[in-house]
Amino acid sequence: MIRQLWRWMFGRGNSRRAAVPTQIPVIVPSRADHKPMRPSEVFTPTKPRVGRxxxxxxxxxxxxxxxxxxxxKAHVVLYSERGRGKTSLANIIIEGLRRSGVIVAQHSCEASSTFDSIMRGLARSLPxxxxxxxxxxxxxQGCEAALPGASLRPADIVDFQPRLTARPLICVIDEFDRVQDAATRTLLADTIKQVSDRGLPLLFMIIGVSDSLEQILGQHPSIQRNLVSVPLPLLSADNIMGLVDMGAEAAGLSYSSEVIEAIAIIAGGMPYIAQLLGLRVAQVTTRRDATTADMQTLMIAALRMIRETPAPTAARYDEITAGGEDEDVLAALRQVATATQDLWGHMSTKDTGVDTVVVGGARIGRRSWLALHEWGVLQPCTGKPGFVTFADRSLRQYILLHSVVDGTWGADPKPIPRQMEEVAVPIQRIGL
Ligand SMILES: Nc1ncnc2c1ncn2[C@@H]1O[C@H](COP(=O)(O)OP(=O)(O)OP(=O)(O)O)[C@@H](O)[C@H]1O
Ligand SMILES: [Mg+2]
Structure with missing residues (x-):
């Protein structure tokens, strides 16, 4: 079964190693034989991706x-900050599993979700x-009839699995971070423990916005050896550029390499931002009855994104830069926003003497460095001494959009790093 799955996901070949190409082939209609798609069909900032x-x-x-x-046969917890592509990734995995004959139940949580409502939602999603x-x-509805009517407990899920013909059964729970009921976390952890102890063919994939496994599922050392925790990294700059370039082509447009590179730098590995900026550039281009986008097009699109930015981020930027007047702070902000970051959005720091600090390869004055800390722009990375990250990543994008609009783009600092540092993905394989 697994071979079939790898074949569907990665193309021909029998073994996974042989079949996995360096990049999933993205089929983009060639302009010669396909009508261009509408920009909103190609760039989908508000919709998770569906399909291989x-x-x-x-x-x-x-x-x-x-x-x-x-x-x-381990449970999976997939987590990251908002908008990195968890649901899109889950969609492709679910589709691949289903095509290979694996039964997958799915449920998306709400703030009011409880253990009972999540388990019933999963059962209802099954035929x-x-x-x-x-x-x-x-x-x-669906397989809910196999559950007792009373409020559900972990033991009911243990009893539920044998009442189905699905083996294995994979239950995907998305947006788990939204659940406010603390008891739900404990009940889910207890369920994982009980199904694992009995070796039942029932596995959970839990997805949510979080910085850590513990934050999403709570502290349950007894289940950790049954879990694989997968923090989702940012996309590489090359992947973001590929996303934008192929999207533009599918829409029958052509973005200059400067524009594509600028979008990748502004997105900083966030697919959501790349999709949104890609869309705005396509909309500006088509409104001008043009088919090519240059830096001027990007400038108009960036202006629109600035206007759409939530008020708290805009207010914070104004506060820190004294309404855009403090040139020293502005320069320092641009420097850290374009500094080299790894695939977790972390930047290395090095104290180089009395006057300067090097952040992700960018040398900034100590006065500005201290000011950025005082304003809470940067924060230390937990468990990673010497590394800092933006406390609010939307501020980073906002700084760069401003830089495009006010004409400082590319002028300060020089050169803008084209490629983010590639680092190994530190997947935690607990107990496996
Ligand atoms: N690998 C990818 N390739 C292309 N586009 C992607 C990719 N991953 C995500 N996207 C796009 O990025 C945006 C956010 O993706 P998605 O909704 O999957 O993220 P998420 O992590 O589930 O977000 P949230 O934390 O809000 O639930 C969507 O517009 C989606 O289309
Ligand atoms: Mg999601």
Whole structure:
């Protein structure tokens, strides 16, 4: 089964190693034989990607997650900051698993979700045909009839699995961070423990916005050896440039290499920002009845993005830069915003003497460095001494959009790093 899955995900070939190309092939309609698509069909900032050909990069994470679920029979926790592409990645994995005959239940949480509502949501998402003994229950949808009517406990999920013909059954729970009920985390952890202890063919993939495994699932040392924790990194600059270039082509447009590079720098590895800026550039281009986008097009698109930026980020920028008047602070902000970051958005720091500090390769004055700290622009990275990160990544984008609009783009500092530092993905393989 796993071979079939790798073949679907990565193309021809029998073994995973042989089949995995360096990049999932993205099929882009060639302009010669396809009508250009509408910009909003190509660039989808508000919609997770669906389908194998819609996703850029992420081969390593797909491999790790599928291997954990299918080969290691481990549960998976996938987490990152908002908008890095968790749901898009889950979509492709779910589609691949289903095509290979694996039954996948799916549920997306809300703030009011509880253990009971999540488990019922998962059961409802499964076709009733999977019930080993068809039960007639008018009020129930899907496989919910196999669950007791009373408020659900972990033991009910242990009893639920054998009532289905699906083996294995993979349950994907998205937006788990939104759940406010603290008891739900403990009940889910207890369920993971109980199904793992009994060796049941039931696995969970839990997805949410978080900085750590503990933050999303709580502290449950007893389940850690049954889990693979997958923090999702940013996309590489090359992947972002590929996303924008191919999107433009599918829309029948051509963005200059300067524009594509600038979008990659502003996005800083965030697919959401690349999709949004890619879309705005396409909209400005088509409104001008043009097919090519240059830096002037980007400037208009950037202006629109500045106007759309949530008020707190704009207010913070104004406060820190004294309404855009403090040239020293502005220069320092631009320097750290364009400094080299790794795939986690972290920048190395080096104290080089009395007057300067080097942040991600950019040398900034000590006075500005201290000012950035006082303003809380940068914060130390937990567990990574000597590294800092933007406390609010939307401020980083806002600084760069301003730089495009006010004409300082590319002038200060020089040169803008084209490629983010590539670092190994520190996947935690707990107990495996
Ligand atoms: N690998 C990718 N290739 C192309 N576009 C992507 C990729 N990953 C994400 N995107 C795009 O980025 C945006 C955010 O993706 P997605 O909704 O999957 O992120 P998320 O991490 O689930 O967000 P949230 O934290 O809000 O749930 C979407 O517009 C999606 O289309
Ligand atoms: Mg999501």
């Amino acid at each position: 050909h819609a996703l850029i990069g992420r081969q390593e994470e797909i491999e790790i997650i599928v291997q954990a679920l299918i080969e290691d 009733a045909a999977l019930l080993a003994n068809p039960v007639r229950a008018e009020e129930c």
